[in-house]
Amino acid sequence: MRKFIAAALITLLSFNTLSAQDKKLPIEAFAGLKDFSQVKLSPNGENLAFVRNNKGTLILMVKNFKTGVITPVLQSDNQTVFFDWYSWANDDVLLLGARHIKYQFGGAKYTSTLMYAYNLTDDKGIKLAMRGNAARGERQPQFADKIVSFLPKQKNKILVQGDFKIANTPAVYELDLTTLRRTQIQRPRNNVTAWFADRQGNVRIAKIMDDTQFTYELLNAETGDWDTLFDYEVFSEQSISILGFDKSPNLLYISALHNGRDALFRLNLTTKERELIYSNDKYDFDGSIFYSSKTGEVAGFTDSHLEDGVNYWDADLDKLYRSLRASLAKDEYDLDIVSTTEDQQKYIVYFTSDSTSGMYLLGDRTKNELALLAHAYPKIDETVYGGKERISYKARDGLTIEGYLTLPVGYEKGDKLPTIIFPHGGPMARDYANFDYWTALLAYNGYAVLQPNFRGSSGYGYEFLMESIQGFGLAMQDDLQDGANWLIEQGIAQPEKICIGGASYGGYAALMAVVKHPETFKCAASFAGVSDLEHLVFKARYFTNKEIVRKQFGTDDDMLEANSPVTYAKQINRPILLVHGSDDSVVPVYHSREMEDELDDEGKDVTYIELDDGDHYLSHQAHRVKTLQAFLDFFDKHLKSE
Template identity: 45%
Template sequence: MRCILSFCLVFFGHGAIQAEVLPIEAFASKPDVSNMDLSPNGDHVASIVKVTGKKKGAVVSIVNIATGKANYHLFTDNSKFVITSLEWANDDVVLVEAKFPAVRGGVPVNEWRLIQLNIHSGKSRSIVPRLMFKKFSYVPQIQSKVIDILPDEPDFILMELAGQRSGGEPSVYKMKLVTEGSGRTKVMQRAREDVYDWLTDRQNNIRIGIRRDDTSYEILEQSAERDGMRTLWSFEAFSKEEVWPMGFDVEPNILYVKALHDGRDAIFKVDLNDKALTKELVYSNDNYDVTGGLRRDIGSGRVIGVGDHYWDNDYANLKKSLDAALPDTSNYLIDFSADGNRYLVLSTSDNEPGIYLLGDRKAKSLNAIAYRYNQLTPDVLSIREDISYQARDGLNIEGYLTLPKGGEGKKLPTIIFPHGGPISHESSGFDYWSQFLANRGYAVLQMDFRGSSGYGFDFMQMGIASWGQAMQDDVEDGARWMIDNGIADPERICILGASYGGYAALMGTIKSPELYQCAISFAGVMDVEALVKSHRRFINYEIAKKQIGDDFDLLWEISPLKHVKKVNVPVLLMHGEKDRSVRYSQSEDMFDELEDEGKQVEFITLEDGDHYLSNAQNRLIVFQAIERFLAQHL
């Protein structure tokens, strides 16, 4: 039996392997525990915990490691707001980011706010005083961007806030952490024209600004040793010349950056005293882009790695010992106490949704303390197999194949499942969508079509302004690979996707009408022209046009809404009314046009639903609809 945030410290074990159809709720539920974080002194663990029963939603859990006692704060039903992340500001205060649906100028948007929670009193409040906005020309949409925690001044943090310039450029404020009364704020960096991001060094000085003018970027640096700001690098968006600052080392003039090496993102360090700004290669991967943020030694702040790769021997050896102790999972060091003794590990795999473990280096102990999904265990889940196939032009496409238990060697009803983004990628490890579908007896193919991130510059570049073209062919070629290899029953294939994947699902029925027996779209893009135009009031409008396209006649031509007459299979559309990423009207208009044409279509509206199925009840509604629809049409 799995425990949820139980400090019984019993290590995990599982029973005999068996195929078992689980309740939909086991997959459609939000994680039981997520976003676990260790306090600097190592005495408490904070996390987001799912709430069940009459009141459903989430709370922030604070567990005392010594006593095992848990306190719960900030309940939300995931409708008024959604808790998106948390981190410790100091030993007493947790910073909680929350996302609120809002409307600005008639346009549906999200607002992000930062709440400070005192773990001892349980009191919480927005970290930005409302009175502060009286001095602003408008209330900023993002009120949660922390750019520095100040260990030497534990009652303060540095935050970016826009609102004083009409262009949306942020200033940097030093904010005092208080849980009652009013706090003190101080402007540390005034907003500058077209500078939308700031970066501090390890001495907490504001050193780097990122300027953007339409689609052109400049990386700027300022120093107490010189007047004004100098340009380090300048480049166009989506170009090979991109150089992105990641963070400073302890030495104040050593800056780590991400840039291309042999066509793939790699990590370099640059001495800013070097007039030539020579980039010294620190870490690269021969096959994939390097991803993830910088990893630091907690005590000294020095850079020790990136993502899950460590070049520091001490941390590399710890990671090696973890992998030896837990050989069947991928094991991620997610947090350390300030003295480096206690640490948190997330252990996960294709068929292990995730185990949080607490390690103690002095005690030489490692114990499971929580499971991300209490009802899902490896004995009932499927393996996601790494696969690859050749697109029609010879390009290698990688992906994942998930088969139902006992389905090997059979022609199976199949789900083709392109990802959203489209500049994103599938990741190895647990995926609750594919596991749900496999548990219902379907083979699931997820592919990283051209334009996906992670495979180098050239591969990603193939997806710029290329919706509905070769990217779509890659999805079709995956379906045909499934048929050619005897995995898919050619008479029982459905295409399913969310966001861009929902677009690909409907375009699949238009471009390859003979291939699919049905299509499912959650929050899908149906009108690409309208999607791009919806960015007109936002500062990223030029970036959106460059990424997706600015030929509006062509964008309409590649939109599923333009081609409803060609859709001749049953369609299931689902969309949240409060989706701030892809507007609800996209699916609503598609449904109206399909219905007017007499097509077989169903539309499910998710009240208070967003783009990410943050509400557990909406997630359940979506999965119930998918199960019913697939059972009917496959």
């Protein structure tokens, strides 16, 4: 394998490469959207699609390798139109999913998704792929970008689902990618929220949601009846996730509990016998299966706790992966083959390590070449980012809590640093060792940053995860203070200079931290944080998942009030920063507005920034830059100015 990873790197698309950092980086180097993302080859390898960031505007572009021409397809500022995903449907057609902000009668806003088709062989431009036909009595679905199957034997057709007839009750349609005409192949059914097709394109499984009960039904080919395959209560030990069919339509891959941890199984749909494929006695299986574009078979599976992060069953892909590992000799790095041509002779590799935020490489096996395409964050290298260290500490009740510690480049043992505890959102989620812009920016500016995977986080087994059910403000909150105390014991944190910040649930946890543990945390910064649990549960009555919300948080108003930060506005005596998007559909802006109002009424030190038309994910680059600058300025003021 010829190696182009050297001082001079070939750049096929004339992208900028890294250069030595000789001055302080602007905040945009970290807080900007990725310069390049979602790089994918067409099945025949003649075209390369990618998303380019041009000063905050995301542009989906296609480069033709033969002509060298680069064509813009769709652009979005991720503020009123959000570019979510795209996929090659065949050699000529790109399918794209985008979110739009819509207005209801009275001015209320809501989110709607649409799917577009772009055909490289005509000059008609991008077209709406799924549109309701009012003449046939159809409605326009709120979510119209759901693909059920890329039909393997019909390159110009796919299966999609949409509730064109009954709201929240989707049917399945065959969509012709040339004419964009739909033919219904599966009628809608009450309470069915999703459909699954096998690798031959046959609709086989229906997912049913009835309050807090989930049922998966399997089509009986002999009788035409739908038989129960799985049936479980939300948050129960019987919960399963469908990962996909094998090439054999009788085999299905699922994730389910095994000895208290999620594991990977292969299920025989005839005998209902489960074959354990992979499990870890310490961690949940957190990956997925993937397919060979060459054979259509399941090519292997991913899991973050595997040595290489991936297990290849496909001999050809395994050979490619091993050759890449040998060629790109480096102690700590990860490789992910993110795209291949149909014959697997050309491929895209996403490369990450402790000293890079991620870069894309283009390989050609017939020419024995590997070349750099682009960096995700071109100004971030080993001179400004040193990666994360996985750590663990004991909580006050003896439970082991893992997390990730990010330190400034050049940190030497014994140095005591101003410190930020940065809990993740969710809370049924977790942090990993991969690059993230929050911690990288804070460490670059001299902070030690700890991301604890507190109890209630995913990845550590069923019992650990269930601590988040009606656990807000309780032991999972204490785990954060225990993490701060551990950093003090390790001689890393300056005891008098520790703050806490986070987004979504992390924002809630930051606010509760200065309620419960003001002796530890000198300030708290919240982006899109929940402040009023009682209001959260009350508002859920308008949504189809209301019973799930009630089960997750409980319905005891006194308990909800006792664990809501807004209740304690009078007693909070630490500086507070609140940032929230006005169009947040996950945690409504009400939460930060109410928190700011209550704190201001009590004469507290509170700063509130509202992002006009901002969402829950800081999708818009200007919002992301503004928010991270506000967090950095806030922490600097309260941890460095004294």
